[in-house]
Amino acid sequence: MTTTAGGRARQPVDIRPEAPAPGEPRFVAELTPRVDEAIRAALARYTLPARLREAVEYSVLGGGKRLRPLLAMLSCRAVGADDRLADSSAVAVELIHAFSLVHDDLPAMDDDSLRRGLPTTHVRFGEAMGILAGDAMLSLAFQVLTDAAPDAALAGRLCAELAQGTTGMIAGQVYDTLGGFPPGLTPRQHLDLIHHNKTGALITASCRMGALAGLWPRADHPHLAALTAYGNAVGLMFQIVDDLLDVEQTTEQLGKRAGKDEQAGKLTFPGLLGVAESRVEVDRLRSIAHAALAPMAPDAAGLADLCEYLAVRTK
Amino acid sequence: MTTTAGGRARQPVDIRPEAPAPGEPRFVAELTPRVDEAIRAALARYTLPARLREAVEYSVLGGGKRLRPLLAMLSCRAVGADDRLADSSAVAVELIHAFSLVHDDLPAMDDDSLRRGLPTTHVRFGEAMGILAGDAMLSLAFQVLTDAAPDAALAGRLCAELAQGTTGMIAGQVYDTLGGFPPGLTPRQHLDLIHHNKTGALITASCRMGALAGLWPRADHPHLAALTAYGNAVGLMFQIVDDLLDVEQTTEQLGKRAGKDEQAGKLTFPGLLGVAESRVEVDRLRSIAHAALAPMAPDAAGLADLCEYLAVRTK
Numbered sequence: 367m368t369t370t371a372g373g374r375a376r377q378p379v380d381i382r383p384e385a386p387a388p389g390e391p392r393f394v395a396e397l398t399p400r401v402d403e404a405i406r407a408a409l410a411r412y413t414l415p416a417r418l419r420e421a422v423e424y425s426v427l428g429g430g431k432r433l434r435p436l437l438a439m440l441s442c443r444a445v446g447a448d449d450r451l452a453d454s455s456a457v458a459v460e461l462i463h464a465f466s467l468v469h470d471d472l473p474a475m476d477d478d479s480l481r482r483g484l485p486t487t488h489v490r491f492g493e494a495m496g497i498l499a500g501d502a503m504l505s506l507a508f509q510v511l512t513d514a515a516p517d518a519a520l521a522g523r524l525c526a527e528l529a530q531g532t533t534g535m536i537a538g539q540v541y542d543t544l545g546g547f548p549p550g551l552t553p554r555q556h557l558d559l560i561h562h563n564k565t566g567a568l569i570t571a572s573c574r575m576g577a578l579a580g581l582w583p584r585a586d587h588p589h590l591a592a593l594t595a596y597g598n599a600v601g602l603m604f605q606i607v608d609d610l611l612d613v614e615q616t617t618e619q620l621g622k623r624a625g626k627d628e629q630a631g632k633l634t635f636p637g638l639l640g641v642a643e644s645r646v647e648v649d650r651l652r653s654i655a656h657a658a659l660a661p662m663a664p665d666a667a668g669l670a671d672l673c674e675y676l677a678v679r680t681k
Numbered sequence: 682m683t684t685t686a687g688g689r690a691r692q693p694v695d696i697r698p699e700a701p702a703p704g705e706p707r708f709v710a711e712l713t714p715r716v717d718e719a720i721r722a723a724l725a726r727y728t729l730p731a732r733l734r735e736a737v738e739y740s741v742l743g744g745g746k747r748l749r750p751l752l753a754m755l756s757c758r759a760v761g762a763d764d765r766l767a768d769s770s771a772v773a774v775e776l777i778h779a780f781s782l783v784h785d786d787l788p789a790m791d792d793d794s795l796r797r798g799l800p801t802t803h804v805r806f807g808e809a810m811g812i813l814a815g816d817a818m819l820s821l822a823f824q825v826l827t828d829a830a831p832d833a834a835l836a837g838r839l840c841a842e843l844a845q846g847t848t849g850m851i852a853g854q855v856y857d858t859l860g861g862f863p864p865g866l867t868p869r870q871h872l873d874l875i876h877h878n879k880t881g882a883l884i885t886a887s888c889r890m891g892a893l894a895g896l897w898p899r900a901d902h903p904h905l906a907a908l909t910a911y912g913n914a915v916g917l918m919f920q921i922v923d924d925l926l927d928v929e930q931t932t933e934q935l936g937k938r939a940g941k942d943e944q945a946g947k948l949t950f951p952g953l954l955g956v957a958e959s960r961v962e963v964d965r966l967r968s969i970a971h972a973a974l975a976p977m978a979p980d981a982a983g984l985a986d987l988c989e990y991l992a993v994r995t996k
Contacts, residue, residue: 415859417860474811498855508823508843508844509848512838518837519833520833521837522833526836533727533729537728537733540813544733546730546732
């Protein structure tokens with residue numbers, strides 16, 4: 367805990383008292399190459415058919431915000447540990463995220479041909495490889511977690527978190543694209559159920575995995591619950607911002623097709639609440655996220671910055 | 682180790698000295714309903730969108746030989762433990778197997794509309810759900826393993842085995858359908874590489890997981906290596922018999938489209954070695970499998986029977 371000259375403990379909202387800069391926080395440039403390096407090193411450990419390796423590397427090393435790995439690493443920092451302890455968790459959550467994008471882009475799903483300004487995996491490698499590369503990334507995520515763990519019990523715990531986050535994400539995708547909601551819910555409850563699962567589950571898992579890796583073997587530490595609350599708030603906030611960007615930005619700015627939610631008649635926050643109310647919801651979640659970090663300041667400064675960055679991001 | 686009245690240790694090939702009956706061994710009828718029950722109980726623990734649950738249950742409870750769960754349960758018995766210790770492993774390997782069938786049947790893959798005499802999952806539920814239900818089963822397999830484990834370290838170890846088996850299976854499917862072999866291999870080496878991965882990896886993982894669940898925490902016990910050897914032999918044998926059935930049986934007998942390997946121009950054992958030589962290879966692997974079980978007789982009687990059953994199966 368950093369204290370001022372007068373000895374008064376800092377409040378978490380004071381970590382970054384100025385308005386956030388529109389650009390990326392410092393740690394993005396610092397940690398993002400570490401994520402790529404960790405992914406490369408992890409994949410290099412496995413014997414894979416040449417074309418499968420190429421498709422997996424294309425899918426997972428083709429850029430992206432690396433949000434989930436950053437959350438894992440910064441959550442590890444937030445509990446006062448060296449963020450390198452979260453490296454395998456960071457790789458695992460990015461493999462899961464990349465798998466989900468590859469399968470979501472398939473012709474039978476969103477049928478997207480463009481991702482981060484490049485041809486999607488199935489366009490580049492064929493549809494069969496799109497399916498198989500996605501499957502391989504899902505499986506490799508668990509392999510990376512278990513092979514690299516210094517402790518089998520930690521590996522088991524991390525696999526539990528990752529599996530829960532992944533199943534939640536897939537369930538959310540089903541709700542979003544195919545429905546199947548429990549009866550009697552309002553549209554707003556549908557929307558919350560979609561996003562709590564589709565984006566929220568893996569984002570929360572990323573925070574929890576980073577926290578567990580850093581806290582281990584103190585798995586019942588209250589910081590774990592605090593980072594779960596942070597993850598839940600940031601996950602929903604991230605999705606609302608994503609919905610807002612889809613309405614407000616062009617395809618060129620996003621690097622992927624814009625306006626597709628509206629074209630697809632999808633339930634979104636701006637569609638349901640309007641743009642202004644959605645922005646209010648973003649601010650509410652932002653406050654919840656900051657409050658959750660309070661007991662971990664100043665180690666949680668990175669997560670506080672990341673929350674600000676995600677609230678104002680433009681792509 | 683059972684001994685005869687004269688005190689001489691039995692040889693493993695003597696466990697079942699008569700020619701095997703063409704029907705199923707006793708334990709198939711005993712254990713198969715247990716597998717279904719364990720799968721139902723495991724799936725009941727999770728909240729899933731209604732339509733996703735329906736598709737997952739349709740895919741994993743629609744019959745099948747339950748080979749991999751039986752291998753897990755009987756391997757657990759073979760190391761002298763109660764086979765209920767292998768229940769979550771049995772569920773997990775069957776979920777992985779079922780996921781692989783659902784994705785293999787997709788239009789962009791084998792494009793099959795019939796499986797076990799019923800419409801394939803994507804024909805019944807649509808292609809998007811075929812992709813998502815497969816993904817969900819893959820993820821649920823790890824969730825089942827970690828949620829049900831009495832010990833996080835055992836869960837970590839089981840996840841490692843399952844992930845290795847699953848990635849191997851996917852790599853084998855890539856070799857089989859899309860190639861990408863390392864340079865300089867003979868056709869026979871291609872075939873071995875396909876089957877060692879495509880069928881062998883998950884079958885061996887099933888044996889190892891059952892053994893680990895039974896032996897835990899004695900994970901370095903020599904029985905684990907013996908059951909790995911058994912799994913490798915039975916896995917390859919199973920695939921050669923599968924290839925032979927595809928040549929020799931009708932669609933009606935198999936409950937899935939026959940002759941498709943030849944139509945697809947696939948590399949198979951009968952195609953490469955001829956039918957007679959393939960049968961010789963089956964017998965060779967059968968002997969290896971029985972030899973591997975020797976140190977575990979009579980607890981390994983179930984695995985010995987299963988090996989015989991697999992060697993002479995007609996579907």
